[in-house]
Amino acid sequence: MWRDAFAxxxxxxxxxxxxxxxxxxxxxxxFIVLLLFGFALDPDRGILQRVTPGLFWVTVLLSxxxxxxxxxxxxxxxxxxxxLRVGGIDPxxxxxxxxxxxxxxxxxxxxALLAAVAxxxxxxxxxxPLLVVSAVVTTVGIVAPGTxxxxxxxxxxxxxxxxxxxxxxxVAPVMIxxxxxxxxxxxxxxxxxxxxxxxxxxxxxxxxxxxxxLFEPLLEES
Amino acid sequence: MAVLGRFPALAGVDLDxxxxxxxxxxxxxxxxxxxxxxxxxxxxxxxxxxxTVLGHDLRTGRRELRRRVGYxxxxxGLYDELTVEENVRFWARIARVPEPAAAADAALERLAVAxxxxxxxxxxxxxxxxxxxxxxxxxxRRPELWLLDEPHAGLDATARDDLDDLVRExxxxxxxxxxxxxxxxxxxxxxxxxxxxEGGVVVDVA
Amino acid sequence: xxxxxTGSRATRALGVLTLALFALLALLGLVLSPPDAxxxxxxxxxxxxxxxxxxxxxxxxxxxxxxxxxxxxxxxxWDLLAAAAAEIAxxxxxxxxxxxxxxxxxxxxxxxxxxxxxxxxxxxxxLLLGHVAVRAAGGDVHGRARRSAVVGLLATVxxxxxxxxxxxxxxxxxxxxxxxxxxTIDGLMLFSAFVGIVAFMAAFTWFLLHRFRVAWLExxxxxxxxxxxxxxxxxxxxxx
Numbered sequence: 001m002w003r004d005a006f007a008x009x010x011x012x013x014x015x016x017x018x019x020x021x022x023x024x025x026x027x028x029x030x031f032i033v034l035l036l037f038g039f040a041l042d043p044d045r046g047i048l049q050r051v052t053p054g055l056f057w058v059t060v061l062l063s064x065x066x067x068x069x070x071x072x073x074x075x076x077x078x079x080x081x082x083x084l085r086v087g088g089i090d091p092x093x094x095x096x097x098x099x100x101x102x103x104x105x106x107x108x109x110x111x112a113l114l115a116a117v118a119x120x121x122x123x124x125x126x127x128x129p130l131l132v133v134s135a136v137v138t139t140v141g142i143v144a145p146g147t148x149x150x151x152x153x154x155x156x157x158x159x160x161x162x163x164x165x166x167x168x169x170x171v172a173p174v175m176i177x178x179x180x181x182x183x184x185x186x187x188x189x190x191x192x193x194x195x196x197x198x199x200x201x202x203x204x205x206x207x208x209x210x211x212x213x214l215f216e217p218l219l220e221e222s
Numbered sequence: 223m224a225v226l227g228r229f230p231a232l233a234g235v236d237l238d239x240x241x242x243x244x245x246x247x248x249x250x251x252x253x254x255x256x257x258x259x260x261x262x263x264x265x266x267x268x269x270x271x272x273x274t275v276l277g278h279d280l281r282t283g284r285r286e287l288r289r290r291v292g293y294x295x296x297x298x299g300l301y302d303e304l305t306v307e308e309n310v311r312f313w314a315r316i317a318r319v320p321e322p323a324a325a326a327d328a329a330l331e332r333l334a335v336a337x338x339x340x341x342x343x344x345x346x347x348x349x350x351x352x353x354x355x356x357x358x359x360x361x362x363r364r365p366e367l368w369l370l371d372e373p374h375a376g377l378d379a380t381a382r383d384d385l386d387d388l389v390r391e392x393x394x395x396x397x398x399x400x401x402x403x404x405x406x407x408x409x410x411x412x413x414x415x416x417x418x419x420e421g422g423v424v425v426d427v428a
Numbered sequence: 429x430x431x432x433x434t435g436s437r438a439t440r441a442l443g444v445l446t447l448a449l450f451a452l453l454a455l456l457g458l459v460l461s462p463p464d465a466x467x468x469x470x471x472x473x474x475x476x477x478x479x480x481x482x483x484x485x486x487x488x489x490x491x492x493x494x495x496x497x498x499x500x501x502x503x504x505x506w507d508l509l510a511a512a513a514a515e516i517a518x519x520x521x522x523x524x525x526x527x528x529x530x531x532x533x534x535x536x537x538x539x540x541x542x543x544x545x546x547x548x549x550x551x552x553x554x555l556l557l558g559h560v561a562v563r564a565a566g567g568d569v570h571g572r573a574r575r576s577a578v579v580g581l582l583a584t585v586x587x588x589x590x591x592x593x594x595x596x597x598x599x600x601x602x603x604x605x606x607x608x609x610x611x612t613i614d615g616l617m618l619f620s621a622f623v624g625i626v627a628f629m630a631a632f633t634w635f636l637l638h639r640f641r642v643a644w645l646e647x648x649x650x651x652x653x654x655x656x657x658x659x660x661x662x663x664x665x666x667x668x
Contacts, residue, residue: 003315003318004316007312007315007316011301011304011308014303014308015301015303015304018303018304018343019303074301077301078297078298078300078301078302082265082295082297082299083297083299083313085264086263086265086291086292086299087288087289087313087363088289088290088316088317091285148578148582149582152562152578155571155575156562156565157565157566158561158565162561162565165558165561166561166562166579168554169555169557169558169586170558170582170583172551172593173586173592176593176594176597177593180597199589199592199593199596202589203589206589207585210581210582214499214578214581214582216285217499217577217578218574218575218578220267267570
């Protein structure tokens with residue numbers, strides 16, 4: 001399982017590095033979303049600063065949708081889905097490998113976005129341990145269901161439209177937890193933040209376990 | 223009896239294929255040739271009946287079966303952004319071949335893929351060259367059972383000869399080959415037996 | 429065999445019982461039970477609202493169970509049961525939302541309040557909508573069944589997490605808006621609520637049985653037309 005996971009993650013990241021879709025398309029997309037929030041709300045820094053955690057995570061979530069779609073577009077090229085099954089590859093390995101590659105892309109994106117909200121919204125970044133830990137746990141919580149639904153939707157003709165409908169409601173608790181944890185980190189009230197972190201970890205662990213179990217039926221002929 | 227899907231696409235197909243032999247599948251379109259090959263590859267499931275391939279039950283042992291068979295259909299299963307070498311190495315790694323890098327080199331050598339092409343992205347190759355790379359990615363997995371669905375399509379004359387040689391080498395080494403091809407002359411020369419399918423039923427074995 | 433309907437003697441008896449229970453509920457809820465001291469006439473909505481919410485949870489439980497059973501046994505029966513439950517749960521969730529917000533208007537002065545229960549129900553509604561959308565997207569029956577089972581299972585697992593997170597989220601910002609039912613509640617009111625729950629559960633069961641049978645019949649029809657299609661395809665293949 002781990003060998004397959006490493007092989008798949010390495011392949012996806014290599015394809016990502018070559019095609020530069022993340023750098024050339026997803027990062028600019030995330031930036032324009034941040035700018036749009038600025039236009040839609042008051043460019044008065046007070047408001048933007050106050051809602052920074054929410055805007056940050058909504059932006060990450062929208063970007064995650066794009067990254068997941070891209071990740072499964074790779075599998076559809078040239079009979080990839082068939083090929084993955086022919087190779088006798090471990091489905092749990094495929095899940096972990098693809099998930100890990102998406103996770104890496106999103107974490108890099110988040111670093112860029114953090115710098116962006118600090119500059120654009122004037123958000124004072126603080127509470128680093130909580131900020132970093134909650135960001136990692138949240139991202140796992142976003143990636144795990146995202147990967148499951150990405151695989152599920154990729155076999156459908158309506159894949160582009162059905163993915164957001166499936167994915168976004170499921171990660172509603174992640175949004176709540178991530179935003180609260182971020183707020184707590186920025187305000188320096190870390191006690192409540194760590195409790196939210198715990199909830200996020202439970203979510204991330206449950207959906208990672210489910211993904212490992214459910215990828216086998218998902219990769220079957222569909 | 224092996225019944226596929228919710229209708230009897232394949233009824234009562236019972237093939238006993240010995241190791242080291244090549245079996246040619248012929249029959250009109252829709253006779254069930256591709257279905258039979260995909261079934262043997264563990265790509266589609268049985269919803270009724272039962273069948274065994276290489277000793278693996280098609281209901282319960284499909285994942286183990288998939289490790290031992292190779293299936294080549296019309297799709298190449300290659301990734302455009304990766305180089306020729308990376309593609310073949312990836313499949314060698316997935317098949318748990320020892321020394322995947324060396325095995326990939328050997329396979330590319332065997333398929334006469336020019337070394338100047340190896341560091342090129344697969345997306346930049348011609349259709350014929352891609353097919354050769356797909357064949358290299360196929361043989362690098364060292365399958366025990368070869369399932370070839372129209373393998374001659376999309377290959378130039380020399381590549382077809384190469385493919386036939388590969389099949390002969392593989393069977394000599396004990397592998398079993400099931401092939402569906404419209405290149406009857408070429409395929410018949412390759413095969414030790416010909417099985418005729420019509421309407422999902424074996425009508426003739428020669 | 430000619431099938432003329434999806435009813436049987438047992439389901440017809442259940443149907444009549446359900447109708448009688450609803451008549452009793454209307455009488456109790458609208459006429460006999462007194463208005464609440466705090467909520468006034470709006471309390472009557474609870475005789476519909478709470479049972480509808482419970483019925484939607486029952487639907488989700490059946491959906492989760494059917495999904496797991498399909499993934500385990502790979503029998504389409506479980507898939508059809510889960511699908512029937514999801515659709516019915518969707519209807520009851522919608523009813524919960526509507527009655528909840530109607531109740532909110534006189535009580536909170538607004539149709540929508542970010543009340544934990546109402547918010548969680550809205551997320552639930554969207555989760556179920558996703559399940560229905562995946563089923564509508566088509567594909568071969570077993571592919572559709574696998575995808576629906578995964579969606580059903582993931583949605584079911586999400587329900588308690590959504591509930592917990594929303595509860596916690598709102599309670600950190602404001603006191604719970606919904607006061608617990610008074611322990612000194614009027615006996616007739618309690619009885620009305622009880623009749624409401626029984627009536628809605630009976631309706632849920634009746635819907636589930638019929639929806640399941642309709643789905644099963646749809647399957648049979650599709651299978652027949654597929655068999656016809658394969659015969660035609662063979663005939664074409666024979667000519668080429």
